[in-house]
Amino acid sequence: MxxxxxxxxxxxxxxxxxxxxxxxxxxxxxxxxxxxxxxxxxxxxxxxxxxxxxxxxxxxxxxxxxxxxxxxxxxxxxxxxxxxxxxxxxxxxxxxxxxxxxxxxxxxxxxxxxxxxxxxxxxxxxxxxxxxxxxxxxxxxxxxxxxxxxxxxxxxxxxxxxxxxxxxxxxxxxxxxxxxxxxxxxxxxxxxxxxxxxxPDYTAQELIEIAKLMLEEQQYKFAPDTNTILLEYAERRMKQPHFANARSIKNAIDRARMRQANRIFSSGDKILTKADLVTIKSEDILKSRLFSQAN
The missing domain is CATH 3.40.50.300 (P-loop containing nucleotide triphosphate hydrolases)
Structure with a gap:
């Protein structure tokens, strides 16, 4: 035709x-x-x-x-x-x-x-x-x-x-x-x-990029020295039971925000800057089970 x-x-x-x-x-x-x-x-x-x-x-x-x-x-x-x-x-x-x-x-x-x-x-x-x-x-x-x-x-x-x-x-x-x-x-x-x-499952590096996007959406950011710590966390978490890719990283970020809030709350009468309120530091990831046991 x-x-x-x-x-x-x-x-x-x-x-x-x-x-x-x-x-x-x-x-x-x-x-x-x-x-x-x-x-x-x-x-x-x-x-x-x-x-x-x-x-x-x-x-x-x-x-x-x-x-x-x-x-x-x-x-x-x-x-x-x-x-x-x-x-x-x-x-x-x-x-x-x-x-x-x-x-x-x-x-x-x-x-x-x-x-x-x-x-x-x-x-x-x-x-x-x-x-x-x-x-x-x-x-x-x-x-x-x-x-x-x-x-x-x-x-x-x-x-x-x-x-x-x-x-x-x-x-x-x-x-x-x-x-x-x-x-x-x-x-x-x-x-x-x-x-x-x-x-496919995400790689550890991809999980870090996902974490950065999640924080950016909530108007947070990582301190410069945090990437290495978070990468190690991701690598450990991937080897543990019940790993859920981006969901596990989201849970980790939520707990880091909670620790950041507690850290700021415990700082007493310190005058806070915008940077204080938006920055997740390495200590917010390292503390407690979040890093030591990679839960």
Missing amino acids: IYTHDTLVNLQEEYDNTKIQEIIDELEQELIGLIPVKTRIKEIAALLLIDRLRSKLHLVSGSPGLHMSFTGSPGTGKTTIAMKMADILNRLSYIKKGHLLTVTRDDLVGQYIGHTAPKTKEVLKQAMGGVLFIDEAYYLYKPDNERDYGAEAIEILLQVMENQRDDLVVIFAGYKDKMDKFYESNPGLSSRVTNHVDF
């Missing part, structure tokens, strides 16, 4: 109209590291944009699957990326509202017969037109408990994912090894999830 000039579409114009670049720029500015994740999101956005252009020319479309899987450790930015993805899908008109609804097993599964279906359907009703983000999704499936109602919630989800895919996008999230087993347990679920994004 030959297309005449009036059937052509302008890629740059379409790109500008949807303002996808704004979201891509936000990803670069707001999130440290995560290069593989950012690359994958750009690829998905590009595919969806081209699919939209093909539809305008009445070309056969592969109807790209929109349901996704985000795998990785806690604190690696999965929820943040899900929010950006919801925005992209909305700007490309794949979803009508663009909101993100985050839920866990407790929001979907009931505790007695007849309780699960209404709970799951109510959540789906709230999520329609947007993205449903199910965190630690593998807890929906408990094969060792024959009286568990998680399987019922999964079946309802599967029906909606297939029959109302123009109204809802579902993102399943959790640890990669557990998510892999979750998909193996239900081939129907696995076949409906076509976009898999793996979130």
Whole structure:
């Protein structure tokens, strides 16, 4: 088939109209590291944009699957990326509202017969037109408990994912090894999830950059001699149980601010300057368990 000039579409114009670049720029500015994740999101956005252009020319479309899987450790930015993805899908008109609804097993599964279906359907009703983000999704499936109602919630989800895919996008999230087993347990679920994004853990240096951004947002800053101490803290904390990437660093920063406040409060009648109020010193990190035991 030959297309005449009036059937052509302008890629740059379409790109500008949807303002996808704004979201891509936000990803670069707001999130440290995560290069593989950012690359994958750009690829998905590009595919969806081209699919939209093909539809305008009445070309056969592969109807790209929109349901996704985000795998990785806690604190690696999965929820943040899900929010950006919801925005992209909305700007490309794949979803009508663009909101993100985050839920866990407790929001979907009931505790007695007849309780699960209404709970799951109510959540789906709230999520329609947007993205449903199910965190630690593998807890929906408990094969060792024959009286568990998680399987019922999964079946309802599967029906909606297939029959109302123009109204809802579902993102399943959790640890990669557990998510892999979750998909193996239900081939129907696995076949409906076509976009898999793996979130790597942050490096110690990336955690320091994240800490600086967090402080900057709260109008604080580190003293010049603090970086080395914080880097050592991050390296120690990464080796301990329950490490949660950016979440652990946020907790460390919150405790450092508390110690800074206590230090200032204990300074007596000293006249305070703006620098005193905004500066986190190395001693605010070194004191107590924050550094010595790297909690």
